[in-house]
Amino acid sequence: MAESIDHLVEGCRRGQPAAQRALYERLGYQLMGVCLRYCPSRAEAEDALQLTFVKIFTRLDQFRNQGPFEAWARRIAVTTSLNLWHQHQQRGPHLDTExxxxxxxxxxxxxxxxxxxxxxxxxxxxxxxxxxxxxxxxxxxxxxxxxxxxxxxxxxxxxxxxxxxxxxxxxxxxxxxxxxxxxx
Missing domain, CATH: 1.10.10.10 (Winged helix-like DNA-binding domain superfamily/Winged helix DNA-binding domain)
Known part of the structure; x- marks a missing residue:
């Protein structure tokens, strides 16, 4: 049976690599979709996804269980991707048709x-x-x-x-x- 998000988050707070990997596997696809909507290329979306998870893992103390963890993680993905978008405004964000x-x-x-x-x-x-x-x-x-x-x-x-x-x-x-x- 798959572990709950709350259980994985607690494992991540304790610095458990297995919990971090499981959380990444659980949310990575969904958050990549978010990143692809705002980043100017797939490569930059992949970079944004990696940065998103770095921020998630380093800012877990800021998650106060005041809503779903997935929503908190999505907000980080959006703001991280928008930061990349601001750096590349001339090209603008796009969705990868592939x-x-x-x-x-x-x-x-x-x-x-x-x-x-x-x-x-x-x-x-x-x-x-x-x-x-x-x-x-x-x-x-x-x-x-x-x-x-x-x-x-x-x-x-x-x-x-x-x-x-x-x-x-x-x-x-x-x-x-x-x-x-x-x-x-």
Missing amino acids: EAADIPHPDGTPFDQLSAADVVQLMNTLPPGYRTVLNLYAVEGYSHAEIGELLGISEGTSKSQLSRARRLLEERLHQQAHIPHYHD
């Missing part, structure tokens, strides 16, 4: 012929600021106030960039799906 599964949409909408890789490619065409706000809000679940704090922008700018990102993505989805698009 990382996306080729799964059609299950609800039978006109977009059902689009794979996850197609959606990822469309997201990668968004300007970096829009793409980052969209990821933080829609994927990571951050509030506009939190996004503003993370990116050094106002809450209103975050809302505006999200709205523009959604509009651009919708337009590009319609173009990709070759269906007519009507503005309200």
